[in-house]
Amino acid sequence: MDIQQLRATARAMVAEGKGILAADESTGTIKRRFDSINAECTEQNRRDYREMLFRTDGANEFISGVILYDETIRQKAADGTLMVKVLQDQGIIPGIKVDRSTNPLVNAPGEVITDGLDGLRDRLNEYHGLGARFAKWRAVITIGDGIPSQYCIDANAHLLARYAALCQEANLVPIVEPEVLMDGTHTIDRCYEVTEATLRQVYRELAQQRVDLTGIILKPNMVLSGKDASNRASAEEVAEKTVACFLNTVPAAVPGIAFLSGGQSDDEATANLDAINRRASDVGAPWELSFSFGRGLQAAPLKAWGGVSANFDKARHAYYHRAKVTSAARMGSYSVDMEREVAAD
Ligand code: 5MM
Numbered sequence: 001m002d003i004q005q006l007r008a009t010a011r012a013m014v015a016e017g018k019g020i021l022a023a024d025e026s027t028g029t030i031k032r033r034f035d036s037i038n039a040e041c042t043e044q045n046r047r048d049y050r051e052m053l054f055r056t057d058g059a060n061e062f063i064s065g066v067i068l069y070d071e072t073i074r075q076k077a078a079d080g081t082l083m084v085k086v087l088q089d090q091g092i093i094p095g096i097k098v099d100r101s102t103n104p105l106v107n108a109p110g111e112v113i114t115d116g117l118d119g120l121r122d123r124l125n126e127y128h129g130l131g132a133r134f135a136k137w138r139a140v141i142t143i144g145d146g147i148p149s150q151y152c153i154d155a156n157a158h159l160l161a162r163y164a165a166l167c168q169e170a171n172l173v174p175i176v177e178p179e180v181l182m183d184g185t186h187t188i189d190r191c192y193e194v195t196e197a198t199l200r201q202v203y204r205e206l207a208q209q210r211v212d213l214t215g216i217i218l219k220p221n222m223v224l225s226g227k228d229a230s231n232r233a234s235a236e237e238v239a240e241k242t243v244a245c246f247l248n249t250v251p252a253a254v255p256g257i258a259f260l261s262g263g264q265s266d267d268e269a270t271a272n273l274d275a276i277n278r279r280a281s282d283v284g285a286p287w288e289l290s291f292s293f294g295r296g297l298q299a300a301p302l303k304a305w306g307g308v309s310a311n312f313d314k315a316r317h318a319y320y321h322r323a324k325v326t327s328a329a330r331m332g333s334y335s336v337d338m339e340r341e342v343a344a345d
Pocket of ligand 1: 247293
């Protein structure tokens with residue numbers, strides 16, 4: 001393990017003004033996204049859509065890295081250039097999703113566990129050879145009646161740490177993603193409680209399994225009210241509770257926290273990220289607070305594209321704009337007025 005290299009990569013992933021595009025939808029998930037705009041989910045459409053994102057001029061000012069799916073890391077762009085090279089040529093770091101999605105957790109109704117540890121060491125070495133310099137594993141914690149159980153939190157945290165240790169051995173920076181879902185009617189305080197319990201266990205396991213915290217990136221949820229809660233918390237309350245929760249649980253050795261958007265609308269995720277960065281700077285939080293958005297960056301370009309190649313310019317424009325405003329939010333310098341500037345970009 002080359003810890004200096006891992007640290008340098010981790011710092012580059014959360015460099016000033018920059019964050020990560022999560023474009024690692026598995027085939028089932030991208031199909032659902034394409035279905036929503038009536039686009040056919042063929043290999044060529046997936047390639048063309050993702051190539052459009054990766055070849056958006058100027059987006060590399062805001063995007064440090066892209067998380068790829070297995071299909072994409074092996075794929076060539078329309079002109080025969082490897083997709084990985086398309087990114088590298090713009091100074092964007094390729095990363096790879098290595099979990100194999102979630103399945104029901106045995107003896108735990110309503111809860112899930114992430115699969116993918118079998119054969120992981122070999123797969124990580126192969127991905128490094130294909131150009132990946134970081135990896136991602138997403139664990140899912142659900143809030144509901146009587147859940148999450150401590151059993152579910154412990155099992156997922158254990159696997160996240162096993163994955164992270166194997167990544168560092170293979171010289172890949174692990175993105176450690178414990179996502180507490182925002183689905184439901186729960187309060188922001190319930191989300192705080194569950195996020196805190198989850199992060200405590202994740203860091204306990206990372207320490208137990210000797211993961212070097214200076215060479216990882218945490219990808220968590222923000223502390224939010226449930227999606228269907230009445231009186232959802234304001235951006236200021238989200239920021240206050242998110243920063244308080246992380247100060248209590250995430251060691252200062254961790255170089256960066258890259259939030260997921262988690263099903264928030266793109267403007268909500270951006271406003272919350274902005275408020276979080278303002279709050280963090282007021283209290284002197286020790287880590288970079290960046291983004292690793294999937295839907296938060298892709299909802300607008302996906303809609304603008306609509307599955308029609310004649311719309312690629314419009315879609316690039318929409319993606320560039322989301323990357324630009326999310327980058328501003330990552331620095332705490334976003335304002336709603338920026339949303340109106342889209343035509344001028
Ligand atoms: C982009 O979607 C990722 C892969 O999801 P599946 O395993 O369901 O196909 C997902 O892990 C994503 O990286 C995170 O959920 C963050 O994305 P959002 O949209 O929540 O920012």
